[in-house]
Amino acid sequence: MTALPPFERHRPASVEEATELLERHGEDAVAYVGGSELFLLFKLGFAEYAHVVDLKGIEELRGIERRDGELRIGAAETHRAIERHRTVRAEWPALAAMEREVGNLRVRTQGSIGGNLCFADPHSDPATFLLAMDGVVEARRGGTDARRIPIGEFVIGPFENALADGELLTSVVIPALAPGAAVAHRKFVLHERPAITVSCHLRLDDGALADVRLAVGSAGVVAVRAAGAEELLGDTAVNGLDEPLERAGELTADAADPVEDANGSVAYKRHLVGVLSVRAARAAVAEARGEENQPEAED
Numbered sequence: 001m002t003a004l005p006p007f008e009r010h011r012p013a014s015v016e017e018a019t020e021l022l023e024r025h026g027e028d029a030v031a032y033v034g035g036s037e038l039f040l041l042f043k044l045g046f047a048e049y050a051h052v053v054d055l056k057g058i059e060e061l062r063g064i065e066r067r068d069g070e071l072r073i074g075a076a077e078t079h080r081a082i083e084r085h086r087t088v089r090a091e092w093p094a095l096a097a098m099e100r101e102v103g104n105l106r107v108r109t110q111g112s113i114g115g116n117l118c119f120a121d122p123h124s125d126p127a128t129f130l131l132a133m134d135g136v137v138e139a140r141r142g143g144t145d146a147r148r149i150p151i152g153e154f155v156i157g158p159f160e161n162a163l164a165d166g167e168l169l170t171s172v173v174i175p176a177l178a179p180g181a182a183v184a185h186r187k188f189v190l191h192e193r194p195a196i197t198v199s200c201h202l203r204l205d206d207g208a209l210a211d212v213r214l215a216v217g218s219a220g221v222v223a224v225r226a227a228g229a230e231e232l233l234g235d236t237a238v239n240g241l242d243e244p245l246e247r248a249g250e251l252t253a254d255a256a257d258p259v260e261d262a263n264g265s266v267a268y269k270r271h272l273v274g275v276l277s278v279r280a281a282r283a284a285v286a287e288a289r290g291e292e293n294q295p296e297a298e299d
């Protein structure tokens with residue numbers, strides 16, 4: 001690892017100023033929040049920019065609040081701030097639990113949810129979780145209104161997002177759970193970043209599963225919904241879940257399309273995806289039945 005290359009740091013106070021800076025300096029400029037990905041790339045010699053645009057001072061990218069029944073998280077908020085936030089812990093406890101398992105304390109204190117999604121590393125907890133939650137992001141460039149993008153259309157490939165030039169991710173919006181609904185996130189980690197992430201949202205309707213959304217990530221190149229598994233589990237009676245869940249695990253492994261890497265072979269990852277899908281679905285059922293509480297967040 002080498003020292004950071006020289007650059008000029010800019011601290012805009014608004015999206016307008018940030019867009020203007022990014023446009024003025026073009027390919028010589030890049031935005032950042034915590035810098036946990038960007039400065040690592042600099043240190044490794046994989047990227048070099050003469051101008052870095054620090055987004056932390058932009059008010060529009062800050063704040064965590066319930067608005068019109070949804071949770072709105074400013075893109076520059078850190079994992080740690082989300083994990084500890086009173087409203088998140090009380091009303092979106094599965095989100096707090098997921099954030100508490102991201103990396104280590106240093107990564108959670110420095111890294112932002114927006115940076116995680118924009119960087120689009122395939123090994124992402126939030127990208128998987130937000131897919132199951134039907135989350136959307138808001139993006140805006142100076143002088144325009146915000147546009148809403150479903151998370152599945154935002155993280156579009158490995159290290160690839162849907163932002164246009166000069167556009168910033170401003171917030172992440174997560175709907176509230178409907179009555180009788182629950183979501184559970186499960187992950188498996190071998191090295192620093194997750195090897196497998198699975199999130200399951202479902203609702204109990206008269207003893208059967210409804211609104212099943214099963215998302216899987218980190219195993220393949222991008223997080224995806226497992227449509228075949230969701231269809232199979234929909235309308236399944238809670239008391240007869242064993243066989244359908246086993247089959248849903250296989251279908252989720254198909255959807256994940258794992259790639260071989262330092263975390264293991266395709267077959268190994270398929271096995272892990274199957275196990276975690278079953279665990280996530282069972283945890284969501286237990287949560288929806290009021291049998292399982294998310295662990296209390298630590299201060």
Ligand SMILES: Cc1cc2nc3c(=O)[nH]c(=O)nc-3n(C[C@H](O)[C@H](O)[C@H](O)COP(=O)(O)OP(=O)(O)OC[C@H]3O[C@@H](n4cnc5c(N)ncnc54)[C@H](O)[C@@H]3O)c2cc1C
Nearest residue numbers: 031033034035036037038103111112115116118124125169
């Ligand atoms: C050791 C380690 C362990 C980790 N473990 C996990 C884990 O278990 N699970 C997990 O999900 N993640 C994990 N991560 C990833 C971590 O969550 C991200 O590194 C972090 O959230 C990135 O946020 P940042 O603000 O530091 O991003 P930055 O480095 O500041 O930015 C990353 C990229 O996003 C762009 N960007 C950032 N914010 C915006 C914005 N608002 N608008 C437009 N572009 C923007 C930047 O231009 C840059 O290209 C780990 C990382 C490390 C280093």
